Amino acid sequence: MIFKEHVRWEFLKPQEFLARQRQRPIVYLPMGLCEPHGHIAPFGLDTIKADWLCDQAADRFGGVVAPTMAYHTHETGYHAPWLEEVMGGVNPRLAALPPHLLLETLLYQFRAFRNAGFQAVVVVSGHHGSQDDLRMTAEAFAEAFPIQHFVRTDPELVTGKFVGDHAGRYELSQLLAIRPDLVALDRAECVDTHPLGRFAQNPDVEEATAEEGRCILDTSLDTLRAATDAFRFTEETPDFIPMEATAGVWEGIDRRRAQWKTNNP
Template structure:
């Protein structure tokens, strides 16, 4: 049975949550990730990793939210970035209230977008919610918080390219990147062959294979869970 809650009927949802009362809520954006990656990368990776983790832990995965905040790419092509958390926070809080009413025990806010503002938002929501001491426990996590040895998280660079290659290889096309030297160009200059990339050059060979990176992050996400409900 799929772990995607939107594809399940009510009795299937009840059965899955009776085994593990846990909902993963993946967060992302629509944001420029250079020419070789899809604009939905952050949400695609968050959703894919949540599904991998749920296969290990039980529980279900909510549809990803493709709106985020923060970062330096707001003016790049095909990017829709909220200026702050004002529009996003109420959506997440209302979702938590409804999941509380439905008896869910734990909710993981898992962000594939890890700008400082985004991380502050999910940390603040979790802190405020958990301080009440009622309803589901909320755990704020993000892709960049999974520490993979010798492989630093980035934006559209070698890390994110490798990660998405392990989850959805058909969405990645490294051949769209020029083989030329950067020539001293700033990566925020549209003339740069690595326009908008922050981090290691994705044209290099990664230190670990794509599937190994996916497994490493998914295992970390799964291990970050509390004890089984009940």
């Protein structure tokens, strides 16, 4: 991945970090994971989309991109039957975490963002399905320690205009626009003969075009622009949140485990 290094927390030195933050105290968290995306695309497609959208948003609308969260929920809850359906018995070679680890990590990521001086958090997940629980975690944190937040998966950024999919026309159009060198559409027919079978590839993948990908990405960025425009910033410096205080917020979320969408089929 070629990052826009001038917006990336891990590539910035203190002076440039503080300058960007003073200009607009927004932090973006890209979320994705490695999971099968057919024969035509790399495992990390979800991460690649999220990284690209966050880099572009920070570059255009201001703010800093936090280190990418490249492990995500899978194998549990509703993901389990989906995996069975699109993979059969094939080893999916994916980078999954159980929901409690992902959500607790996200909670501490919010703590880190607020303690670092950010006033608004934008989470863009390239992996769809666990967004309700991501938002529930963000809301629980913000209730205890106020911070503005906008948490969406990439198909949610284009609702009503495009329909998301998995390793099909929608996702591959985006990859053709972002990194055409990573796409191998000539392998689309592999599903019939390859020992891995379909490997979660959508049958409409050959309809993907870079042009449609650019439309999807532009529409996504319009949504992110509107979200960041709605944030309001103050001159106040909030108190530092200790680890122990965050643990209390987690206990509240953990008590409602039975209601987590990620735990239910």
